[in-house]
Amino acid sequence: MISVLQPELIAQSAPLKTHKYFRVAVPQALTGQTLVAFLQELMAFDDLADALHLATLLLQHGYIFPVIEHSLLVKDDNTLYRLQLPYFWPSHATHTDNVEYAIYLSKRLMRNEQKHGLEEDEVEAYNKLLELLGHMWDFITVQAEMQLKIQKEKKKSDKVVYDSEERAFWRTRRPGQANCLEQHIQKREKKLRKRTAAVYRTELERLKFTLKTKPWLKAVKASETMVSWCEQFHDYDPFISTPQPSNPWISDDTNLWVLNTDSVEVPTERRVKRWGLSIQELVRDPIGRQVLETFLESEFSSENIRFWMAIQDLKFSTNEQVERKAQRIYEEFLSSGAPCQ
Structure with missing residues (x-):
């Protein structure tokens, strides 16, 4: 594409000539209309806008430049442009100091x-x-x-x-x-490497593995799971569903915050229904976790939830606390004769 911008080659379809601009002679120039028409014919563009866009890119990269009006956009009119001397092309003038x-x-x-x-x-x-x-x-x-x-x-x-x-x-x-x-x-050209037989063998093995594992089926299943998850949590998203009893930021009624505090005696019906969506939702809620602990105590297995809570606390501890908390978990749950073994 750039080689076609040689002045002696472009002169055949878009001749460079002297134009008059307010009684001033402007030699070796061509109008924006001529330039755009030449690029459209050269690249076989169906839309004139594509040729105009290509001309603008050539101008911004320094292969053509405006003679009178200094603009970064090529105009499809009688605005005068010149083709840059190949010596000054950015692909030739690699470095300036x-x-x-x-x-x-x-x-x-x-x-x-x-x-x-x-x-x-x-x-x-x-x-x-x-x-x-x-x-x-x-x-x-x-x-x-x-x-x-x-x-x-x-x-x-x-x-x-x-x-x-x-x-x-x-x-x-x-x-x-x-x-x-x-x-x-x-710099891009220096990074180009000829593809070897080993590269093609690696690509072939990857394609065979893809056909074997059929990841497109997994993608469909994952999308279905995501849609199902969004439908389940639709009623609990304040951006989609109206909060009950009302949004405190709009109505100045703080009942929503009061009813959903961690210390409330009786949780709301919506809150209890959310526990049934997954075990993660149950243990994430302090009241739900307390209910689960009470149930496990009745089944003589409360050490399970206590062990899980200790591990969660360890995961989000600072570095200086990790050793001490890990030792405590070992002594309470994992060591021989531990009270909660």
Whole structure:
């Protein structure tokens, strides 16, 4: 896709030509409408919006740039755009440093201030670089003068085009700015590895295991279990069902909190019904756990619930308490001759 953006190749379908903008000649440019139509034809897009989106991505990544209006969105109208010089493509210009940027800013300062003057952020960057690279500023100045001398030998139209290409490049790739690519494309290419026979064998074994265990059936069963669980707890979710007797945050009636405290003598009917959903719901409620303890005492097996409660307390203890509580559990429940063995 990017190779098609070579100026000599794109000229066949979307020729670059000189346009007039308020009596000013703009060489080697094309309109947004022409660019979008070219991309739609090239990629065989059915929807014009897809071509417009692709053009915007190319602009944001630095492969094309606007000539007059500095915007990050491509417009499907007569707005003028230029194709970036392949030398300045992000896939070619892999790294930019402070020295190159300092040479570019110095070169701008040596030219006509009205046409090539620095913007506020560029002035700030220039001052910082001058302080940072002061020990090699003579070298930077000499390099800027040499590049400026070579550029003066070009034709006027070529100088205008090159100036815009260079400025567009440094606008998006200057040091210290976020790169438009989260991970550079060349770094991605280095990680590509040729798939070996061992890789295919491992994938084949994994697929065979999948066919054997049939995880899609387990997923269906899990979804059914989840739906059943949600239906069971529908009446106990205050976001779905209206609390009884009323929501204290809306009605200022605190009876709901009073009836559901851990120290209430008679639990509500809804609370007792919830104990029947699972053993976890029963032991999670302090009153339910107390009822279970009373029942187990009558069956002479209360040590079971006491052992479970001690283990739960151990699981959520601090590190300094673990050894002491584990020793107490061992002495009370697990050691030879323990009182609750």
